[in-house]
Amino acid sequence: QKEVEQDPGPLSVPEGAIVSLNCTYSNSAFQYFMWYRQYSRKGPELLMYTYSSGNKEDGRFTAQVDKSSKYISLFIRDSQPSDSATYLCAMLRIQGAQKLVFGQGTRLTINP
Amino acid sequence: DAGVIQSPRHEVTEMGQEVTLRCKPISGHDYLFWYRQTMMRGLELLIYFNNNVPIDDSGMPEDRFSAKMPNASFSTLKIQPSEPRDSAVYFCASSRAGRTGSNNEQFFGPGTRLTVL
Numbered sequence: 001q002k003e004v005e006q007d008p009g010p011l012s013v014p015e016g017a018i019v020s021l022n023c024t025y026s027n028s029a030f031q032y033f034m035w036y037r038q039y040s041r042k043g044p045e046l047l048m049y050t051y052s053s054g055n056k057e058d059g060r061f062t063a064q065v066d067k068s069s070k071y072i073s074l075f076i077r078d079s080q081p082s083d084s085a086t087y088l089c090a091m092l093r094i095q096g097a098q099k100l101v102f103g104q105g106t107r108l109t110i111n112p
Numbered sequence: 113d114a115g116v117i118q119s120p121r122h123e124v125t126e127m128g129q130e131v132t133l134r135c136k137p138i139s140g141h142d143y144l145f146w147y148r149q150t151m152m153r154g155l156e157l158l159i160y161f162n163n164n165v166p167i168d169d170s171g172m173p174e175d176r177f178s179a180k181m182p183n184a185s186f187s188t189l190k191i192q193p194s195e196p197r198d199s200a201v202y203f204c205a206s207s208r209a210g211r212t213g214s215n216n217e218q219f220f221g222p223g224t225r226l227t228v229l
Contacts, residue, residue, distance in 0.1 A: 008154075034217075043116075043203055043220030044155070088155060098143060098207075099168060100218060104154040 003027050006089055006103030015112050019076040023089035023103045026070065030101075032092035033065050035074045038105065039085045047087070048074065079110045114138075116221035118204050124227045130192040133224045135204030136185055142209040145218060146179055146189050150200045161187065162209075194228045201225050 006023045013019055021035075032051055036044035048063040050056045050072075056063045062075040072091075076083055089103040117136040125131055137144045145160040159169040164181045172179070176195070181187040191198055205218040 043222055046217045098162070099157055099160055102155040
């Protein structure tokens with residue numbers, strides 16, 4: 001079993017829809033949770049960052065962490081065609097190796 | 113800041129040939145990471161360095177892969193001999209030291225798209 005599971009999609013929604021992207025994980029040592037966005041033929045870029053549990057909001061984006069369920073989510077409100085990309089969740093342990101564990105990535109398309 | 117620089121951007125080679133990928137991290141970053149990305153396996157960490165020292169190479173697939181970081185501004189990933197199954201996009205990323213706040217952010221280069229025929 002992978003440490004981090006993410007549905008690869010693809011996911012296609014109309015412009016203006018609310019998008020929900022999710023990851024589950026198995027290692028309770030993860031304390032830092034991130035969402036990276038990767039446009040086609042580009043490297044991933046950090047989109048959102050959360051420490052431990054709770055919500056974090058940045059404009060149209062909201063990241064949620066539920067450590068009791070080992071489940072994290074990224075919500076995109078009022079989705080735009082420019083949000084079309086692959087979204088990867090990533091996690092980091094509080095101690096030990098400084099290495100991120102990535103999900104498979106979900107390919108998202110917002111249709112005008 | 114120019115960001116992480118990788119070269120070449122594209123590489124097409126024949127099976128059995130040696131391939132060398134290059135990376136220049138962001139100045140001042142203490143960590144350097146090499147990743148491989150494929151449709152089937154997603155983004156996989158191959159190896160990472162801290163202050164030019166390899167810390168974890170458990171993701172290196174086999175002895176055909178090797179990585180070096182002779183100084184703080186340069187790293188190479190070498191595949192010798194290359195095989196068709198090595199075809200993938202290889203990313204280099206760098207980050208600052210530490211574990212709090214935005215120090216965890218890894219900055220990725222544009223990647224090298226490798227095709228082994």
